[in-house]
Amino acid sequence: MAKSNAKRKNKSEQNKADNKKGFKEKFTELLELPKELVLDRPKLTMIGRNDMMIENYKTVLEYGSGRLRVKTGSGILRITGDSLMIREISSEDIIISGTIHTLEFTDAG
Amino acid sequence: MKLLLFRVWNYLRGYVIIIVEGFFIEKFINICARRNIFLWDIRMQNERLVTMRTTIKGFKKMRPAARKAGCKVRLLKKTGLPFVFNRYRRRKAFFAGAVLFIVLINLLASFVWSIEITGNKELQTEFIEDALSRHGIKAGAFKYRIDTDSAVDKMMMEIGKLAWISINLKGTKVRVEVRERRDLPQIVPRHVPCDIIAQKDGIITQIVAKAGMEAVKEGDTVKKGQVLISGSIPVKGSDKSRLVHAMGTVNARTWYEEEVPVILTKTERIRTGKVIRDSSLILFSWKLNIVRSKNRFKDYTSEESRKKLTIGDNLVFPVEWETISYYEEKTVEANINEEDAKKKAADEAYEKALEQVPEGAIVAGENVVFIQDNDVLTARVTLECIEDIGMSRQIGGN
Numbered sequence: 001m002a003k004s005n006a007k008r009k010n011k012s013e014q015n016k017a018d019n020k021k022g023f024k025e026k027f028t029e030l031l032e033l034p035k036e037l038v039l040d041r042p043k044l045t046m047i048g049r050n051d052m053m054i055e056n057y058k059t060v061l062e063y064g065s066g067r068l069r070v071k072t073g074s075g076i077l078r079i080t081g082d083s084l085m086i087r088e089i090s091s092e093d094i095i096i097s098g099t100i101h102t103l104e105f106t107d108a109g
Numbered sequence: 110m111k112l113l114l115f116r117v118w119n120y121l122r123g124y125v126i127i128i129v130e131g132f133f134i135e136k137f138i139n140i141c142a143r144r145n146i147f148l149w150d151i152r153m154q155n156e157r158l159v160t161m162r163t164t165i166k167g168f169k170k171m172r173p174a175a176r177k178a179g180c181k182v183r184l185l186k187k188t189g190l191p192f193v194f195n196r197y198r199r200r201k202a203f204f205a206g207a208v209l210f211i212v213l214i215n216l217l218a219s220f221v222w223s224i225e226i227t228g229n230k231e232l233q234t235e236f237i238e239d240a241l242s243r244h245g246i247k248a249g250a251f252k253y254r255i256d257t258d259s260a261v262d263k264m265m266m267e268i269g270k271l272a273w274i275s276i277n278l279k280g281t282k283v284r285v286e287v288r289e290r291r292d293l294p295q296i297v298p299r300h301v302p303c304d305i306i307a308q309k310d311g312i313i314t315q316i317v318a319k320a321g322m323e324a325v326k327e328g329d330t331v332k333k334g335q336v337l338i339s340g341s342i343p344v345k346g347s348d349k350s351r352l353v354h355a356m357g358t359v360n361a362r363t364w365y366e367e368e369v370p371v372i373l374t375k376t377e378r379i380r381t382g383k384v385i386r387d388s389s390l391i392l393f394s395w396k397l398n399i400v401r402s403k404n405r406f407k408d409y410t411s412e413e414s415r416k417k418l419t420i421g422d423n424l425v426f427p428v429e430w431e432t433i434s435y436y437e438e439k440t441v442e443a444n445i446n447e448e449d450a451k452k453k454a455a456d457e458a459y460e461k462a463l464e465q466v467p468e469g470a471i472v473a474g475e476n477v478v479f480i481q482d483n484d485v486l487t488a489r490v491t492l493e494c495i496e497d498i499g500m501s502r503q504i505g506g507n
Contacts, residue, residue, distance in 0.1 A: 059139045065153040086151035086161075091142045 042072035049100045052079070055093040060086075068096065078104040123189030125168050129159045131180030140174040141167070165191065221250045222281040222425045223417070229287050232270055237287065240264055246276065246283055255283075280423030297501040302352035305338040305499040307331045311361030314495060321355030331361065331498075340504050352504055359499040362473070364491055367462035371454040371479070371486040375443045378410075383437040391415075391429040406437035451479060454488035462492045470496035 021029075028038045036043040036056045043055040054070060054077065061069040061076065063086065068079045084098035129137055134157075141148055146167040152160050163171065168184075175182045197203055224241065226234050241247065244260040257276040264274050272290040276283060297303045305321065313329045321338040325331055340355035388400040411433050418428040455477050466472060474493040479486055 060135045060142075063135050063138065063151070063153065063159075064156075084153075086138070086148070088147075088149040089138060089142050089151065090147055091145060 040073035042070075042074055042077065044077075044103075046100075049081075050097055052096045052100060053093055054096070057092075057094055060089075060094070065098075070094065075105045075107050078102075078106060080104075119162075119164075120189050123165050123187070123191035124162050125165065125184055126160060126162050126186040126188065127168065127171075128154075128183045128185050129161060129175070129180050130157055130183070131175075131178060132157060133178050134159050134180060137174060137178035137180045140178055141171065144170060144174060146170050146174065160185065165189075217426050218281055218424060219252045220281060220427075221246065221252055221255070221278070221283050222248055222427050224248060224283045224285060226285045226287065229289065231289055232268070232287065237268075237285065240267060241276075241283075241285065246285075252278065252281070280421065281425045282423050297354070297503050299354055301354060302340045302504045303354055303501045304336045304340045304504055305355045305357060305359060306502050307333055307335045307337055307359070307361070308498045308500045309333050309363060311363040311496075311498050313337075313359060313361050315360040316357070317359075318355070318357035320353050321357065323357075325359075337499055355501070357499065358497050360495055361498045363470070363494050363496055363498065365462045365465045365494065366489065366491045367458045367465070368480075368487050368489045369454045369458040369461065371447075371450050371488055373445055373447060373450050373486075375445050377441045377443065378438045379441050381437045381439055385435045387433045387435075389431045389433075391431055393427045396431075406435060408439060409435045409437050411435050451486075451488060455490060458488045458490040459492075462490045466492060466494055467496065470494040 025035075025039060027033075028035055035041050040056065042057055043053075045053040045055070054072070056073065057077075058071040058073065061071050063069075063084075065083050065085075066080060068081075068084050068086075070077045070079070079096065079100055080102045081098050081100040084096060084100075086094060087097050088095040131137065138148065138151065141163075146163060148161050148163050148167070150160075150162045154160060171182055224238060224246065226237050229237060238247070241260070241264070244263050245255055246257075246260055255278060257278055261274055261276055264276075265271055270289055271287060273288040275286045277286075278284075310332055311330075313325055313327050313331060316323055316325065316327060316337065318338045321340045322342050324336045324339045331337065337359045338355040338357050340353050341350040342353060343350040383406065385402045385405070386400065387398070387402060390397045390399055413431065413433050416430045416432075418426040418430075420426075459475070459477075463472075471494060472492055473495050476491040476493070478489050478491075480489055
């Protein structure tokens with residue numbers, strides 16, 4: 001472990017969130033509650049590769065016609081594509097249209 | 110579908126297309142989203158230039174957000190109904206006109222403007238119209254005051270000839286459909302004594318009496334009203350006679366004749382092709398001439414056509430467009446081949462005669478003669494028929 005302490009700590013926290021299911025998550029699964037609402041996770045809906053809806057996002061980090069980065073509860077979602085357009089945006093959801101090439105989640109920070 | 114609804118809704122509410130310029134457009138978008146400023150159709154034009162759409166309300170709240178994000182917001186286009194209204198806000202007459210139009214349409218649509226009567230054969234249309242107007246159904250009547258059910262009841266009571274009537278009010282049109290009752294044939298009840306008399310003139314070809322006494326023989330010429338089978342049978346050795354209900358068939362030869370003059374010259378009227386049209390607008394019964402020409406042809410026929418202003422089939426307004434076309438004509442005379450003319454007249458006479466022949470009669474023969482009377486040649490067609498001419502008539506009655 002040559003990595004710095006801070007980074008290790010960060011990583012372990014991330015692992016904890018990913019692998020060990022917390023009480024909150026177990027509880028929501030037990031009661032079959034919508035996870036995106038209770039656990040602050042994004043809900044992605046795609047129709048083909050041209051339309052996409054991201055519900056429960058946090059902020060738009062970057063917007064360009066070839067790339068869109070959105071901060072969500074599950075990390076940063078990076079969308080690349082051609083002539084990307086935000087068809088609708090409100091405080092809860094974004095609707096994107098255009099040709100989508102990739103979707104990628106990266107950890108925040 | 111959802112998208113279409115969304116667009117219509119946005120058009121009704123009005124929206125603006127704006128250009129946002131700056132380095133931190135994402136920041137601007139985030140602030141807008143957080144402040145409930147609804148944005149859509151965000152399109153990147155180049156690195157620092159983005160077009161988007163927002164509501165009127167959103168646009169008003171946008172200034173502080175733009176300042177915070179360090180972006181410049183420019184208005185590109187205003188779209189939607191509120192802006193259209195805004196443009197016409199000062200035109201009071203326009204709005205008054207629009208309101209007046211709606212009020213007028215509604216007002217006019219609440220009256221009956223036309224009545225359509227169908228299904229009557231013997232009853233005159235005018236007679237039915239009169240009866241309807243007595244119960245409040247006439248052109249110009251207020252629609253909501255008409256009680257079609259009670260009108261139906263009253264019409265049925267009043268006009269004995271009606272078998273059925275339906276009155277439908279649709280739009281500004283009243284549709285009246287009637288069925289006529291057929292008169293009951295006069296039947297003398299079987300226990301009532303009767304004679305059988307002749308309905309019309311003829312020569313008896315066959316007489317079969319089932320009850321009663323034959324009053325005529327085969328080959329006799331009878332006149333209308335003559336007793337054919339008598340219901341009163343004299344009792345032997347007494348002055349009195351026994352009365353019965355006479356029955357039987359009496360077939361007779363009857364004739365139907367029709368004459369049609371033979372026309373040897375044919376006068377034809379030919380349109381020269383010149384036409385003048387007058388147009389006028391009719392409101393209620395008030396006529397406004399729009400186009401009125403002075404010069405008329407010497408010899409012309411006119412055709413009148415009226416167009417009512419209607420919306421669909423049922424909404425008829427009291428506005429009509431009348432066009433009168435005057436066609437110039439000239440008369441051309443031509444001789445017709447005599448044979449053709451004769452044949453035509455004979456055919457016509459035959460058709461006419463055939464119309465007179467009652468149902469159940471058999472056409473036994475036909476005869477065509479041409480009669481020259483002074484200058485007029487006439488075709489006479491005689492149809493010889495065999496039919497039952499018997500008709501019951503109550504003894505002592507009538």
